Amino acid sequence: MVIRHARKEDVDAISDLIVRTKRLNNEFDPLFAVTPDAKGRAEKYVQATLAAPGNLLLVALEGRKVVGVLRAEMRERIFYEPRNEGRVTDFYILPEHRRKALGDEMIQQAAAELKSMGAEIVVADVPAQNEIANRFYIKRGFRALINQFAKRP
Amino acid sequence: MNPHKDRQRAVHSGVERGSARRVGREAGSASEDEPSKKALEYSKFYGGKVGFAPRVPVRSLQDFSIWYTPGVAAVSRAIEADPGLSFEYTGRWNTIAIVTDGTRVLGLGNIGPEGALPVMEGKALIYNYLGGVNALPLPVRAKSADELVAVVKAMEPSLGGVNLEDIESPKCFDVLDRLREEMSIPVWHDDQQGTAGVTLAALFNALDVTGRELRGTRIVLYGAGAANVAAERLLARAGADPRDIIVVDSKGILHPERDDIDQLMLKNRWKYEIAIRTNGDRVKGDLKDALDGADVLVAAARQGPDAIRPDEVAVMNKRAIAFFLANPVPEMLPASARAAGVEVVATGRSDFPNQVNNSLLFPAIFRGALDVRAKTITDTMVIEAATELASFAREKGIGSEYILPTMVQWEVYPRVATKVGQAAVREGVARRRLSAKESMQAAMASIERSRKVMNALRDGGVIVDPPE
Structure with a gap:
């Protein structure tokens, strides 16, 4: 298994995985209902990520097949210290490659690279009800920082 | 005062012989509605x-x-x-x-x-x-x-x-x-372990009839409910290669990249695990795609008779085996399956050859488990039971229309019970370590006692025959 930075030729495969992430989120809350044109939006999102500085896009490959993706971006916390945050926005691994420590490797590599990009803390966004993701991060020393509440007005 | 006492009582000389005659007659001529009508009448009569x-x-x-x-x-x-x-x-x-x-x-x-x-x-x-x-x-x-x-x-x-x-x-x-x-x-879910166990027994003999070994046989399980989820596990424990098994549900072939895979992870982790460990070639598509070149189909999916089409089974391998287990109407009728080229056909029904019937297994499984005071029923015990059930039929002479014993061949029950008890002893889950001979004696004693009680109650007029 190889973990490397994403390239242009990975866009289609990464977009599929990004859509899967969003569908998985929808399993936890109907406010994450996925739009019908999600694949097209995902492609633009991935291309924009590749084009902009301050973003991190890692892929895990088995042979030539993309089996995992991790997207993160740098953000500035203008009122808080530490100020520079590396935020993991999307993280997905295909089912048959789970429980083999690949997730661990990817988050460790992402944390190291975000640190080299200036991140003083690493944060990750996951749906509140996603207990699997919650356990994953808590087990690796993360703690819950913000509760985000939502309702239809 | 028992109101039933006034009814005319018919004394039968032997319950099992009488039952055998009745089963034979019903298989040939009774209308579909007759058992339902009788069930209502008799249930009220006997309370x-x-x-x-x-x-x-x-x-x-x-x-x-x-x-x-x-x-x-x-x-x-x-x-x-x-x-x-x-x-x-x-x-x-x-x-x-x-x-x-x-x-x-x-x-x-x-x-x-x-x-x-x-x-x-x-x-x-x-x-x-x-x-x-x-x-x-x-x-x-x-x-x-x-x-x-x-x-x-x-x-x-x-x-x-x-x-x-x-x-x-x-x-x-x-x-x-x-x-x-x-x-x-022991906790047993008959819709899982019972159906899977008797399916395995039927499959052992169907493979024998068609000259195959379990290892290397390509098996399609249609339906991913209780029976086939358990069947997949039991087949693998019995020696089938999970990569040679394809499971198909109402949304198509299970594989690790199906669109609903994460939903399965959260809501049905059993199907999720199956999607990952089976289907080594990662075949995608529908039932027909799964059946292309397959040796065996086990359907436990939905009522037929047209739930599976002839063109779908026609793409199976030569000397194909197909079990249609939906009751009361199999997914496909045996005549249609045979016309489409299937050699060995089984259903859940008694009026067709090869009835895959849980009742062949569960009484013997518990007889054997209870006699040794088992703490659980392991998959090994179920496989032993299936093997003995298949052996019994082989001794009588198997063929494409006889791969399992029938319920009237009651001698099979103590034999299967003995194998179950012995497997429990070997697996270390028995509180009482009976020998094979003791297991057989214990099983025979309990089963014969029940028959004697039934005969005595009937002969004594406590249980009367139903009104005509």
């Missing part, structure tokens, strides 16, 4: 199919000072000191509960616990008559898996085993796994 019968004599009322207080207190004290003695001093050793929440009864769906009661009574009667097991029909009002688990666990002190029945999927997997983990008596 229930099973009931308690004493095991001890009451010679006079003085005997109650032994069977009840004050004498019984000594027995209670002994059991308090050693709860294991409850298997020796009470009927616990031979008593199981048939528990359901009524959420998936036969092909009727969620009809509630009361609606399930006649079915559980029927099952209790089969347990009693074919296995000599004292089975209590116990539908319960329990909505969630947690409630069902709690109520079954609470009954453990009274029981030697539990048969779960007709519980919706995927709740049934969770309930069975938890109860097997948390209880020290």
Whole structure:
């Protein structure tokens, strides 16, 4: 298994995985209902990520097949210290490659690279009800920082 | 005063011989509606199919000072000191509960616990008559898996085993796994282990008839409910390569990249695991794609007769094997399957050859497990039972229209029970380490006792024949 930075030729495969992430989120809350044109939006999102500085896009490959993706971006916390945050926005691994420590490797590599990009803390966004993701991060020393509440007005 | 006493009583010389004749006649000529009409009439006439019968004599009322207080207190004290003695001093050793929440009864769906009661009574009667097991029909009002688990666990002190029945999927997997983990008596879900076990027995002989070995055979399981989820596990334990198994449900072939895979991870982890470990070639598509070149089809999916089309089975390998297990109408009728090139066809019905019928297995499984006071029923015990069931049929001479014994070949029950008991001893889950001979004797004694009780009750006019 190889973990490397994403390239242009990975866009289609990464977009599929990004859509899967969003569908998985929808399993936890109907406010994450996925739009019908999600694949097209995902492609633009991935291309924009590749084009902009301050973003991190890692892929895990088995042979030539993309089996995992991790997207993160740098953000500035203008009122808080530490100020520079590396935020993991999307993280997905295909089912048959789970429980083999690949997730661990990817988050460790992402944390190291975000640190080299200036991140003083690493944060990750996951749906509140996603207990699997919650356990994953808590087990690796993360703690819950913000509760985000939502309702239809 | 028993109102039934006034009815004309017909005395039969032997229950099993009479049953055999009746089964033969019904298979040929009875209309589809006749059993339903009779079931309603007879259920009202008898007011229930099973009931308690004493095991001890009451010679006079003085005997109650032994069977009840004050004498019984000594027995209670002994059991308090050693709860294991409850298997020796009470009927616990031979008593199981048939528990359901009524959420998936036969092909009727969620009809509630009361609606399930006649079915559980029927099952209790089969347990009693074919296995000599004292089975209590116990539908319960329990909505969630947690409630069902709690109520079954609470009954453990009274029981030697539990048969779960007709519980919706995927709740049934969770309930069975938890109860097997948390209880020290056998917990069996017949819709999972029973159907899978008898399917395995049928498959052993169908493979023999068509000149195949289990390893290397390409198997398609159509339907991913209780029966086929258990079948996949049991097939793998029996030697099939999971990569040669393809499971197909209503959304198509299960594989690790199917669009709903994460939903399965969260809502049906059993199907999720199957999607990952089976289908080594990662075939995608529908049933026909799965069947292309397959050797075996086991359908436990939905009512037929057109749930599977002839063109779908026609793409299977030469000398194909197909089991259509939906009841009462198989996914495809045997004649259509044979016309499409399938060599060995089995269904769940008694009026076609090769009936894959749980009743061939569950009475013997529990007979064997109870006789050795087993703490659980392992997959190995089920595979041993399936192997013995298949051996019995082989001894009689198997062919494309005879791959399993029939229920009237009752000699098979003590034989299967003995194999189950011996497997429990070998696996270290038996509280009583009986030899094979002792297992056989114990099984024969219980089964023969049940038959004697039935004959005595009929001959004595306590159980009368139904009105014509």
